[in-house]
Amino acid sequence: MTPLPEHLRQATCARTQEAENRARAALAELAKAGKPISFTAVARQAGVSTDFLYRSPDLRSRIERHRTKAGMAPSAAVDLAGDSSTSAAVRALSARLTRQQQVHHEEVTRLRRTLEAAHGENLDLRRRLARYEAD
Incomplete structure (x- = not known):
């Protein structure tokens, strides 16, 4: 430099x-x-x-x-x-981090619900398959 x-x-x-x-x-x-x-x-x-x-x-x-x-x-x-x-830069970064955390929390919640639904469907399909195999 x-x-x-x-x-x-x-x-x-x-x-x-x-x-x-x-x-x-x-x-x-x-x-x-x-x-x-x-x-x-x-x-x-x-x-x-x-x-x-x-x-x-x-x-x-x-x-x-x-x-x-x-x-x-x-x-x-x-x-x-x-x-x-606190400096303006630190406040701006903190606000941005808070917003990102909120978005990520909402996304994780949505993904967990989707995963729970998929597990339920998977369990239902396994039970139906078990009934057909038993015949």
Whole structure:
């Protein structure tokens, strides 16, 4: 894999730094306003994804510290936020998996009923055959 040209690498770094600055500012605004601090709230305020916040060790630790200072344990915050702190990709894949599981469950149920009917027909045919062989 070829490395990125220098100008693209610099642009990427600048964009990442800008997003980090927006997230820090959003965190400060939320704390100053006394609003609940969560990954979702900071992401919405800063216009970044929650994945970005989770992947940034500095931002992640700051948000967790503020959340703990507010008296909200990380597990309680996750319970309140529900799946909103989960990335959109994970939620989409989970929904897709749930739909596939439901479709497969319905198909297995249908196949079991069909198999039961086939077993019944097979048993009936064996009994009829046994009657004819006995004659």
